[in-house]
Amino acid sequence: MSMIRRVFAGAAAAALLALPAFAQSYPTQAISLVVPFAPGGPTDALARLMVEPFSRELGVSVVIENLGGAGGTIGVGRVASARPDGYTLLLHNIGMATAPTLYRRLPYDPLTAFETIGLVAPVPMVWIGRPNFPGTNFADMLAFIRENGDKVNVAHAGLGSASQLCATLLQAQIRQSVTTVAFRGTGPVFAEIMGGRIDLVCDQTSSTTPYITSGRVKAFAITSAQRLSSLPDLPTATEQGTPFEVTVWHGMYAPRGTPRAIVDRVNAALRVTLGEPRLIARLAELGIAPEPQERITPEAHRAFLEAEIARWRPILTAAGEYAD
Ligand code: MLT
Numbered sequence: 520m521s522m523i524r525r526v527f528a529g530a531a532a533a534a535l536l537a538l539p540a541f542a543q544s545y546p547t548q549a550i551s552l553v554v555p556f557a558p559g560g561p562t563d564a565l566a567r568l569m570v571e572p573f574s575r576e577l578g579v580s581v582v583i584e585n586l587g588g589a590g591g592t593i594g595v596g597r598v599a600s601a602r603p604d605g606y607t608l609l610l611h612n613i614g615m616a617t618a619p620t621l622y623r624r625l626p627y628d629p630l631t632a633f634e635t636i637g638l639v640a641p642v643p644m645v646w647i648g649r650p651n652f653p654g655t656n657f658a659d660m661l662a663f664i665r666e667n668g669d670k671v672n673v674a675h676a677g678l679g680s681a682s683q684l685c686a687t688l689l690q691a692q693i694r695q696s697v698t699t700v701a702f703r704g705t706g707p708v709f710a711e712i713m714g715g716r717i718d719l720v721c722d723q724t725s726s727t728t729p730y731i732t733s734g735r736v737k738a739f740a741i742t743s744a745q746r747l748s749s750l751p752d753l754p755t756a757t758e759q760g761t762p763f764e765v766t767v768w769h770g771m772y773a774p775r776g777t778p779r780a781i782v783d784r785v786n787a788a789l790r791v792t793l794g795e796p797r798l799i800a801r802l803a804e805l806g807i808a809p810e811p812q813e814r815i816t817p818e819a820h821r822a823f824l825e826a827e828i829a830r831w832r833p834i835l836t837a838a839g840e841y842a843d
Contacts, residue, residue: 559706
């Protein structure tokens with residue numbers, strides 16, 4: 520072995536020895552993947568689709584733990600204070616970037632309390648309503664809101680959730696407030712919409728698609744720039760005359776201090792998972808394409824999170840909504 524290669528080999532061995540023993544053999548036991556919302560919603564749906572190939576890649580079970588409440592901040596806070604050993608991971612959405620503005624006393628700082636592992640998938644949203652909601656299109660929905668104002672109830676998953684962001688942006692855009700009703704996730708909202716007790720919700724295609732295609736709810740507009748092949752008959756809000764675009768992004772996190780070797784191991788499994796043809800096909804049925812591989816990195820994820828926190832701060836401050 521040449522002198523230089525011996526030095527490199529020695530340095531690599533020393534780096535490995537410097538890792539805690541648990542990082543060298545990781546993973547050896549089941550991993551908890553925290554979803555900071557109730558079962559049945561879009562974050563849960565995405566996690567459930569990913570969990571089988573992700574478990575296979577890691578060689579251990581990955582168990583979803585739904586910890587809903589306070590717009591996801593309860594579950595996120597739990598992961599922030601978990602042991603940084605790679606056995607507690609978090610799947611969260613755009614709320615990671617909006618909560619620092621919405622909560623003046625947030626019990627964690629998204630930029631210092633976590634290791635970013637990689638971006639997962641952008642997901643469009645849809646405005647849906649109870650089956651007997653008057654009208655058939657986005658203009659009808661907006662007209663009803665303008666006529667009925669605070670008598671209209673719109674569900675969301677708490678301040679800091681994507682559904683709340685969508686509801687806030689629409690109210691600000693049309694300058695009309697409604698009554699908002701918070702749930703621990705949007706999963707429990709579907710029964711309320713189908714039962715006619717909730718008028719509207721703006722939620723992601725990952726959970727709304729089966730309800731729309733089976734005709735159990737009314738769908739008024741998709742919030743993507745273009746129509747989706749998974750819901751080809753549903754026009755965008757913009758093509759119906761009201762420019763309104765919201766896309767929810769998702770990322771995976773570990774508590775700050777998780778050894779880099781573990782972050783890299785989880786990242787490698789995430790990259791394989793999101794490139795898996797069966798998962799890609801299943802996501803496509805829900806109008807979702809996974810992030811491109813170059814965005815599924817800790818660095819790209821961190822840079823995007825920083826940019827998103829900065830992007831949403833002035834918008835939400837102008838909307839004037841605070842959770843505390
Ligand atoms: C959100 O509004 O942030 C999510 O839809 C909540 C969920 O995943 O249940």
